[in-house]
Amino acid sequence: GENVEQHPSTLSVQEGDSAVIKCTYSDSASNYFPWYKQELGKGPQLIIDIRSNVGEKKDQRIAVTLNKTAKHFSLHITETQPEDSAVYFCAASINLGSGGGADGLTFGKGTHLIIQP
């Protein structure tokens, strides 16, 4: 089955600086890659996603890049703010396109992002 590795496990950056979180996946059939943000006591919140036919996607201060050849994808957060402090998860899945999907989302172990004031 799919295996997703996520690095680093903890990332501390100064407020206003950029943060980058990296993930690799093992199954070349995976074609959907979402990122989630989880705050204490809450469920994961979908913040951005990318499909395998796209190399990069941006939404205001966050962006995701995908390298299918190398099987890795990254989350970039610019101009970090205190409210960005949370645990971030990457995930991968196979979307069969007809509304079906195999095996669910496979998640990385998470990155605890700490924004230092």
Add this chain to the structure above:
Amino acid sequence: KAGVTQTPRYLIKTRGQQVTLSCSPISGHRSVSWYQQTPGQGLQFLFEYFSETQRNKGNFPGRFSGRQFSNSRSEMNVSTLELGDSALYLCASSPRGGHTEAFFGQGTRLTVV
């Protein structure tokens, strides 16, 4: 639009008992998936339901089961509880299934004593 609602938020059960968790998806979403989150194993896929049919299942024992009703609401059942079943159980709904655009609820925190 209301988000994904899970009830109850917290549960304490004794080893050997069974438990039922409930999930109401976002209105119009037909797919409901369940995940288990623990500090050691992280987030792991349990199963997905779409139009009342289980479409996918993760690598969990048969003690874990679920169902989906005609209004897309879903329940998850765990029988013969073990201490290791203590976890945050999360439900996610998506509009088309296939695990895309999956929105999670706040989860049910299950503690087995």
